[in-house]
Amino acid sequence: MISVAEALDHVFSLVAPLPSETVALRDALGRVLAATLNARLTQPPFPSAAMDGFAIAGDTAAPGATYRVVGESAAGHGFGGTVGAGDCVRIFTGAPLPDGTDRVIIQEDVARDGDRITLGDRLDTGHHVRAAGQDFRQGDAFQPRGALRPVDLALIAAMGHGQVTVTRRPEVAIIATGDELVAPGETPGPDQIVASNNLGLAAMIDRAGGRARLLPIARDTTASLDTAFELARGADMVVTIGGASVGDHDLVAQVAEGRGLERSFYKVAMRPGKPLMAGRLDGAPMLGLPGNPVSALVCGQVFVLPALRVLMGLPAAPAPRQTVPLGTDLPANGPREHYMRASLQDGRAHVADRQDSALLSVLAGADALVIRPPDDPPRGAGDTVEIIAL
Numbered sequence: 108m109i110s111v112a113e114a115l116d117h118v119f120s121l122v123a124p125l126p127s128e129t130v131a132l133r134d135a136l137g138r139v140l141a142a143t144l145n146a147r148l149t150q151p152p153f154p155s156a157a158m159d160g161f162a163i164a165g166d167t168a169a170p171g172a173t174y175r176v177v178g179e180s181a182a183g184h185g186f187g188g189t190v191g192a193g194d195c196v197r198i199f200t201g202a203p204l205p206d207g208t209d210r211v212i213i214q215e216d217v218a219r220d221g222d223r224i225t226l227g228d229r230l231d232t233g234h235h236v237r238a239a240g241q242d243f244r245q246g247d248a249f250q251p252r253g254a255l256r257p258v259d260l261a262l263i264a265a266m267g268h269g270q271v272t273v274t275r276r277p278e279v280a281i282i283a284t285g286d287e288l289v290a291p292g293e294t295p296g297p298d299q300i301v302a303s304n305n306l307g308l309a310a311m312i313d314r315a316g317g318r319a320r321l322l323p324i325a326r327d328t329t330a331s332l333d334t335a336f337e338l339a340r341g342a343d344m345v346v347t348i349g350g351a352s353v354g355d356h357d358l359v360a361q362v363a364e365g366r367g368l369e370r371s372f373y374k375v376a377m378r379p380g381k382p383l384m385a386g387r388l389d390g391a392p393m394l395g396l397p398g399n400p401v402s403a404l405v406c407g408q409v410f411v412l413p414a415l416r417v418l419m420g421l422p423a424a425p426a427p428r429q430t431v432p433l434g435t436d437l438p439a440n441g442p443r444e445h446y447m448r449a450s451l452q453d454g455r456a457h458v459a460d461r462q463d464s465a466l467l468s469v470l471a472g473a474d475a476l477v478i479r480p481p482d483d484p485p486r487g488a489g490d491t492v493e494i495i496a497l
């Protein structure tokens with residue numbers, strides 16, 4: 108059995124960023140820029156007012172000074188005339204500063220009488236002018252730090268782009284396997300249960316920026332699995348769930364190998380998730396997850412999402428970890444890296460009593476996975492541990 112870190116390295120060697128495509132900015136949330144983007148515009152494009160008031164030549168400002176109002180500059184409608192000595196222009200936030208002015212006196216500091224204004228006794232010191240290009244200049248490069256966030260989209264729009272070139276959204280085929288499974292919403296027959304973790308995994312993938320394609324549940328037969336793999340053709344990644352262990356009806360590896368799977372590894376020293384397999388099938392990376400609901404979803408966090416991020420154009424990196432103190436005592440860990448379901452309260456990780464990998468309700472009640480290294484000695488409340496936040 109290989110370690111989680113080795114297995115993840117193998118998974119990373121199976122994936123590479125997908126080709127790019129151009130999409131409307133409106134559809135670019137969560138996508139990853141395929142190349143550095145340069146501003147086509149300068150912002151602000153002209154010196155502009157940061158407050159509502161009167162634009163003057165700043166060196167003339169003094170308590171009691173008077174000016175003649177010769178026009179108005181509003182956002183979208185600048186003042187086209189000339190501002191002479193002793194003149195001012197009524198101005199509003201966002202409006203271009205007229206030539207010959209370099210300061211805005213806020214209207215609270217001004218007394219107006221017809222077309223005359225008099226500055227008050229206590230002027231604030233600000234010029235209330237936004238310099239041209241103070242936010243960004245034409246040609247400035249923008250390299251977001253990750254997948255595009257709402258603020259990134261706003262900036263790119265302001266920079267003058269209506270479309271962006273991003274890495275294509277990965278399509279991930281998900282194959283649940285097992286004679287015992289029925290689709291969500293169906294009533295299980297005798298000896299059956301509802302397939303759940305494939306749905307959870309699909310949601311995980313969609314939320315992370317992929318597009319999950321849930322295939323029909325495959326039965327525990329060579330023919331059914333073969334059909335499922337056939338339907339998965341063309342996907343950017345194939346994920347199977349279940350049938351990964353050593354039982355007589357665990358046929359996924361056998362069928363995948365029959366179709367030419369180039370296997371990278373089988374079995375990882377982790378808990379849950381031990382019977383994980385990975386390789387390349389029909390030209391696509393394939394991950395075979397164990398069927399237990401928690402095992403599948405933990406493998407989703409630890410392997411599927413990091414692989415998905417690489418396909419999306421993000422750097423190859425393990426699931427982000429944080430360090431927090433434990434809120435509970437823990438016995439020594441065994442030889443596998445243990446991902447324990449825990450809830451965070453007052454900044455401490457309280458590890459759930461029941462850690463069976465079949466317990467979806469425990470996972471749903473958790474907001475973190477506490478990671479115990481192999482053979483970790485007993486830990487007490489207050490000791491720090493690494494977690495993956497869920």
Ligand SMILES: Nc1nc2c(c(=O)[nH]1)N[C@H]1C(S)=C(S)[C@@H](COP(=O)(O)OP(=O)(O)OC[C@H]3O[C@@H](n4cnc5c(N)ncnc54)[C@H](O)[C@@H]3O)O[C@H]1N2
Nearest residue numbers: 283302303304305349350351352357381397398399400402
């Ligand atoms: N003799 C051994 N038995 C088992 C071993 C072992 O090393 N030796 N490993 C155990 C571990 S660890 C795991 S994890 C499981 C994984 O088994 P499979 O990947 O073959 O999964 P299945 O047998 O198909 O299913 C396990 C369990 O999960 C339920 N399941 C499967 N798919 C779904 C789904 N889509 N939604 C909800 N639940 C699902 C299935 O009904 C089973 O209850 O093997 C152990 N055995």
Ligand code: MOO
Nearest residue numbers: 379380381402464
């Ligand atoms: O590794 Mo299994 O995934 O412990 O339940």
